[in-house]
Amino acid sequence: MSADAYPKVGHFKTVEAFRAHLSELGVSLPCDDKVLSAAEHSSLAKTIKVDDFTIGNRWCVQPMEGWDGTPNGEPTEHTLRRWRNFGRSGAKLIWGGEAFAVQGDGRANPNQVGIVDNDYNRAEKSAASLLNSLYEGHREIGEKTDDLLVGLQLTHSGRFCRPRSKTKLEPRILYHHPLLDKKFHIAADDHSVLITDDQIHLLIDDYVRAAKIAHKVGYRFVDVKHCHGYLGHEFLSARVRPGQYGGSLENRTRFAHQIIRGIQSECPGMMIGVRFSAFDFPPFRPDPTGGHSGRLGPGLPEEFTSCLPYLYGFGCNPNNPLQIDLSEPIAFVHMLERWGVKLINVTCGSPYYNPHIQRPAIFPPSDGYQPPEDPLVGVARQMDVTRKVKLACPRSLVVGSGYTYLQEYLPNVAQAAVAQNWVDSVGLGRLILSYWDLPHDLINGKSYQSKRLCRTFSDCTTAPRNGLRSGCYPLDDYYKTFEDAAPLKKIKSGKA
Numbered sequence: 001m002s003a004d005a006y007p008k009v010g011h012f013k014t015v016e017a018f019r020a021h022l023s024e025l026g027v028s029l030p031c032d033d034k035v036l037s038a039a040e041h042s043s044l045a046k047t048i049k050v051d052d053f054t055i056g057n058r059w060c061v062q063p064m065e066g067w068d069g070t071p072n073g074e075p076t077e078h079t080l081r082r083w084r085n086f087g088r089s090g091a092k093l094i095w096g097g098e099a100f101a102v103q104g105d106g107r108a109n110p111n112q113v114g115i116v117d118n119d120y121n122r123a124e125k126s127a128a129s130l131l132n133s134l135y136e137g138h139r140e141i142g143e144k145t146d147d148l149l150v151g152l153q154l155t156h157s158g159r160f161c162r163p164r165s166k167t168k169l170e171p172r173i174l175y176h177h178p179l180l181d182k183k184f185h186i187a188a189d190d191h192s193v194l195i196t197d198d199q200i201h202l203l204i205d206d207y208v209r210a211a212k213i214a215h216k217v218g219y220r221f222v223d224v225k226h227c228h229g230y231l232g233h234e235f236l237s238a239r240v241r242p243g244q245y246g247g248s249l250e251n252r253t254r255f256a257h258q259i260i261r262g263i264q265s266e267c268p269g270m271m272i273g274v275r276f277s278a279f280d281f282p283p284f285r286p287d288p289t290g291g292h293s294g295r296l297g298p299g300l301p302e303e304f305t306s307c308l309p310y311l312y313g314f315g316c317n318p319n320n321p322l323q324i325d326l327s328e329p330i331a332f333v334h335m336l337e338r339w340g341v342k343l344i345n346v347t348c349g350s351p352y353y354n355p356h357i358q359r360p361a362i363f364p365p366s367d368g369y370q371p372p373e374d375p376l377v378g379v380a381r382q383m384d385v386t387r388k389v390k391l392a393c394p395r396s397l398v399v400g401s402g403y404t405y406l407q408e409y410l411p412n413v414a415q416a417a418v419a420q421n422w423v424d425s426v427g428l429g430r431l432i433l434s435y436w437d438l439p440h441d442l443i444n445g446k447s448y449q450s451k452r453l454c455r456t457f458s459d460c461t462t463a464p465r466n467g468l469r470s471g472c473y474p475l476d477d478y479y480k481t482f483e484d485a486a487p488l489k490k491i492k493s494g495k496a
Contacts, residue, residue: 006374006407008362009407009451015378018409022123027380030416031409036308037445043419044411044426045443047147049340050397051271055425056092057148058418059439061401062345062429063096063153063223063275067109067166069179070468072308073116074126078085078469080133081478082433087137089432093425095275095345095399096153097128102206106156106231109464114155115210123210127152128217133166141440144376151221151273152214153345154207158231160352166467175241179283179302185352195231198241200255208262211270216461220272220325221343224259227349228358232256233277236314249290249328260339273343274336275399278329279315281322282307283353286369288313289450291490299356299369314347324381326388333393339488344400345427346386357381359430360405361456366491368458375405375456383413385421397424404431407453430460434475451475458489466491 012018013356015033022029038045044058068078075083079098086094101107101114113130115123130152135145135487159171159180171186171193176443181188195203211222226232235255238246282304289299301322302437304310309318317323333344349358355368360378364370374461390398400423406413414426431438435452442448452475459473468488471479 006362008317008455009405010455013410015409017104020381022376022494025374025377025380029380029383030420030422032412032416032419032473034413035415035442038443039445042140043445044415046418048424050149053149053271053431054147054151054335057090057439057443058425059089059091059443060093060095060345060425061086061089061097061428061432062401062427063099063225064429064470065108065112065464066470067111069111069113069462071110071116073104073107073112073114073123075113076169078471079113079436080147082471083130083133083243083438084137084140086238087134087139088141088325088440089428089438090141090443091428091435092148093399094134094150095273095427096151096225097134097156099153099225100127100210102154102156102210103203105163105170106161106203107160108155108157108160108230109162109166110164111469115206115213120209120213124217125300126212126214127219131218137421141437149220149286151271152210152219153225154210154214155225156203158230172204173221174231175246177311178244178307179242179304180353183283183285194263197245197428200245202465204255204258204262207259208266208427211263212266212448215267215270219270222263223273223274223275223343223345224256224263224275226256226274227347228277229352229371230474233280233350236276236328237280237312238312239396240261240479244427247437248421249331250427253332255464257335257339257392258343260336264340271343273345274341275347276332276391277314277348277350277358279324279348281316281349281354281357282310284311284390285368286373289327290370296364296369298374299354304382316440317321326392333396337388337393337395342397343399344389344393344396345401346389348382348385348402354414355461358402359456360402361458362405362458363455364463365458365465378402379405383392383417383422387417390421390423399423399427401427401429403427404429405456407455408448408450411448414449419465430454430456430472433470434472459492461489462492
């Protein structure tokens, strides 16, 4: 179906009408009648402790990737502005802020911030400047910083590395995936793209070095990223890989365990988080018969029956990979708890091959497909999975994802989700690009600014998919007049 097949969230003028639509969809979401401020004892304004640190409220800014650093991995004025806005959000948990590459060849694009050419001094200055910009923004709105928990997300892009060209993949993979190899043009007999165990050992050292940089400049935690199809996520599904990093769940989590153990040894007192895709589906593609008026068709799963049992996913049923199976994801969180990790961030899937489950949106990115379901179904799916993880792992501080598409009703649902213990902290991603001070407004009893709510036009994804810098081009005045705005408009109109 096309985007206009589903009613937009703004169409529902009352909470009752919104709830009625959810009921028609057959999904259940907690949703409060009234949004409260801190003075009215909102659940979103309550503190929460992790170890001996008290986080000032229940809002979290999710990590992002702006494609706007320099070729040597340093932030630009655009990167620093985004981080200053993270601070201005009023959220007291900043989960990683940026996807920070632990090595140059592991970047998702040649302008990703991180460690390039083993220049650790430059990487240290880069990490410090990001953190300082965030603290400046937080102080600008009159907030103290001693209850602000800021981390840095450490990443290697694995199958989706583009370290030298924005248009050329230079994949580094753990195993050959019959569907993803075909989708991203990787030859099934190309062994040069496979990462060896010896290379994994060196990469683990790179993660620990990056964590030492973050620790030195003042980040309170690092995120060992295991989501969205990147390398950490691929480890979790590496059943067909031989050796110590494949096969059993113990082997598939060995990479995470060795990084965590190394960080704990080298950075005493530093907290560690893991953002992971708790479930996955096979890759989707546009239905070639379903588009009209130049639009992409609705999403269809790639034919996977020839791949059964499906040994290439994590958190899905091997006999039907379109069904969620949380037995291994929950076992993984229990492992993390035993290893001393208390910060867990739940997300799902990948923006590269099944974006509708990971980023529910009414308008697809340029390389995507029309939504195959009402995006609210995708929101409910993610929230329900997060609820189940929290229920099974009550000792962890659990952050939820996928809230942006709720738009006008995001505050009502988020407040109820925290109050009913579905989640400990509500994560906001692309919404922060257009309306970074939403948490601050709500906590202080101000009405939200509906004109700044993200409407999921997907420009922030379409831009980097076409080699441009990511930002909110429709709603942020900074990007409306940005030099990348004109070429993005041509791409969207089909004239580029």
